[in-house]
Amino acid sequence: MGSEESAWLNVGTLLHGLLFAYQKATKDLLGSGCEVFVQPTLDILAKIHDKDDLKLFRGKTLEEAVASFSKMLTNAKVVRGITFEKTGPEKYLLRIGGCAWAKHIHKELEPKDVTCPLALIVMAIYRKYSGQKVEETESKYLEEGTETEIRSFNPALVWRSAEQTVENT
Numbered sequence: 001m002g003s004e005e006s007a008w009l010n011v012g013t014l015l016h017g018l019l020f021a022y023q024k025a026t027k028d029l030l031g032s033g034c035e036v037f038v039q040p041t042l043d044i045l046a047k048i049h050d051k052d053d054l055k056l057f058r059g060k061t062l063e064e065a066v067a068s069f070s071k072m073l074t075n076a077k078v079v080r081g082i083t084f085e086k087t088g089p090e091k092y093l094l095r096i097g098g099c100a101w102a103k104h105i106h107k108e109l110e111p112k113d114v115t116c117p118l119a120l121i122v123m124a125i126y127r128k129y130s131g132q133k134v135e136e137t138e139s140k141y142l143e144e145g146t147e148t149e150i151r152s153f154n155p156a157l158v159w160r161s162a163e164q165t166v167e168n169t
Contacts, residue, residue, distance in 0.1 A: 079145070094149075106142070
């Protein structure tokens with residue numbers, strides 16, 4: 001691995017590490033994780049999009065916008081591929097394969113209880129196109145990528161889950 005590639009991987013590791021630390025601290029303090037990041041992420045991405053023509057919100061539909069984001073990442077050789085599969089009403093499974101940082105970060109940091117940064121961006125795209133809040137979901141970290149469920153936030157389900165937790169204690 002050349003020094004330029006190594007430096008790029010190290011920068012990615014640092015940025016992932018910072019984001020994971022913020023997610024974990026937020027979850028520990030507030031009992032919430034990625035939802036705290038989705039709206040600010042969307043606001044920042046919209047601002048960058050307007051100024052730098054980022055083209056994140058390119059497409060008439062959610063699926064077209066995610067496909068455009070996927071194409072941007074594959075062209076930059078950040079990932080080998082992204083699939084975005086509808087698994088139910090207002091529910092999708094995002095699979096990221098061949099992530100340039102996966103072998104470097106997943107093995108070194110062993111992330112748990114956090115959301116993949118690329119999945120957070122797709123959550124922001126989901127929120128922009130659906131107009132709905134996104135439920136906090138954690139990514140499953142694989143050797144070469146991640147899987148993340150993306151779904152609309154349903155407060156009734158959170159309330160039922162909290163009631164079950166209280167009953168079980």
